[in-house]
Amino acid sequence: MGSDTLGGNVFILRQAEVGSSCNYIHDRSGIPATTEFHLHTCYEIYLFVSGQATYFIENAVYPLRPGDLFVINDQEVHKPLVLTPSDYDRIVVHFSPRLARAFSNAEFDLISCFVDRPKGRGNKRSLSRTQLDEILYLMNKIEQVHVAKTPESEILKLSHLLELLVHVNRLYMDVESVPDPMQLNRRVQDVIEYIDRNLEKELSLASLEREFHVDRSCLSRQFKKATGSSIHQLILHKRLSFAKQLLSQGLDVSEVCWRAGFGDYSNFVRLFTRKVGISPGKMKRDVIT
Numbered sequence: 001m002g003s004d005t006l007g008g009n010v011f012i013l014r015q016a017e018v019g020s021s022c023n024y025i026h027d028r029s030g031i032p033a034t035t036e037f038h039l040h041t042c043y044e045i046y047l048f049v050s051g052q053a054t055y056f057i058e059n060a061v062y063p064l065r066p067g068d069l070f071v072i073n074d075q076e077v078h079k080p081l082v083l084t085p086s087d088y089d090r091i092v093v094h095f096s097p098r099l100a101r102a103f104s105n106a107e108f109d110l111i112s113c114f115v116d117r118p119k120g121r122g123n124k125r126s127l128s129r130t131q132l133d134e135i136l137y138l139m140n141k142i143e144q145v146h147v148a149k150t151p152e153s154e155i156l157k158l159s160h161l162l163e164l165l166v167h168v169n170r171l172y173m174d175v176e177s178v179p180d181p182m183q184l185n186r187r188v189q190d191v192i193e194y195i196d197r198n199l200e201k202e203l204s205l206a207s208l209e210r211e212f213h214v215d216r217s218c219l220s221r222q223f224k225k226a227t228g229s230s231i232h233q234l235i236l237h238k239r240l241s242f243a244k245q246l247l248s249q250g251l252d253v254s255e256v257c258w259r260a261g262f263g264d265y266s267n268f269v270r271l272f273t274r275k276v277g278i279s280p281g282k283m284k285r286d287v288i289t
Contacts (some may be wrong), residue, residue, distance in 0.1 A: 003068065016149070016195060021095065021096075021157050022093050022161045024092075036229055039074065041277050043111065044092060045164070046092050047068075047092075047135060049091060054081045054083070054182070055079075056123075057078045059096075059189070066132075067127040069125045070114050070124050075119065075244050075245055075248075076119060076241070091139050093161070093164065097193075103162055108169070110162065110165040113172035118158055119155065135171075141163075142160045146210075185225075195231075195234065195238055205219070205232075208231070236271070237263060240260075242281065243260040247280055253265075
C-alpha cells in the first residue's frame with residue numbers, strides 16, 4: 001500500500017499492517033497466554049472482565065476489578081498476576097502504532113493516551129457501568145468480524161478499531177480519574193527503582209545483595225511474592241525495553257547492546273529477537289524508513 005497523508009504527515013503502511021489491523025483475544029479459559037514479564041512490538045488495550053488478579057506495569061502494581069481498562073505501549077514492561085485462574089477473563093486488543101498514527105490528524109491523535117504520559121504512569125482507568133458497556137459494545141463489534149472471517153472482515157475490523165481508539169482516548173483525557181497503584185513492599189520498590197537507574201551495570205543477585213545488605217534468597221522470595229516473577233526476568237525485560245527506546249532513537253545496535261547492559265552482542269541479538277519478536281537490526285531499519 002502507498003503513502004497516507006492524514007494529519008499533514010506521510011506514513012508508508014505495509015499491506016500486512018492494513019490487512020491485519022489488530023489482534024483480538026477474548027480467552028475465557030482462565031489461563032493467560034503468559035504470566036511472565038513481557039513486551040510487545042504493538043500497542044495493547046487490556047480490559048479486565050472478571051476474576052481475582054493484579055497487574056504489574058513498569059514500577060507499579062494495580063489490583064484489578066471488573067471494568068478496569070489499561071493502555072500499554074511497546075516499551076512498557078508488564079504482566080498479570082492471576083490469583084484465581086479458573087475465573088480469569090479479559091479482553092486484549094493489539095494493534096500497530098504506525099497504523100493508528102496514519103489515521104490520526106492534527107486535531108486528534110489516536111495513540112495520544114499510549115505515549116503522552118510518563119512511562120508506566122497513567123495506564124489505568126476504572127470504568128463506570130455506562131463506560132464499560134460502551135467499551136464492551138465496541139470490542140464485541142471487533143470480535144464479531146474477527147470470528148466471521150468474511151472477505152470484508154479486515155475492513156470492518158479496521159473501522160471498528162479506529163472507533164475504539166477514539167473512544168479510549170476520550171476516556172483518558174479525564175486526568176482526574178487516574179487511579180493510584182497499590183503500595184509494593186518498600187524493599188521491592190527500592191530494588192526496582194535501583195534496577196531502572198543502573199541498567200548498564202552488573203545486576204546479579206550477588207550485587208543486589210551487597211547493595212541492599214539483604215540475603216539474596218530472602219530478597220528473591222520477597223520479589224517473587226510481590227510480582228509473581230523473578231528479579232532476573234524483570235532485569236531482562238527492563239533492559240530489552242531500554243534497548244527498544246535506544247533503537248527508536250536511531251542508535252547503532254552495538255551501542256544499544258552495551259548501553260542496555262548486555263555484555264555479549266550475539267546473546268543480545270538472540271534474546272531481543274526471541275523476546276520482542278523482531279531483530280534489533282530490523283527494528284532500527286523500520287525507524288529509519
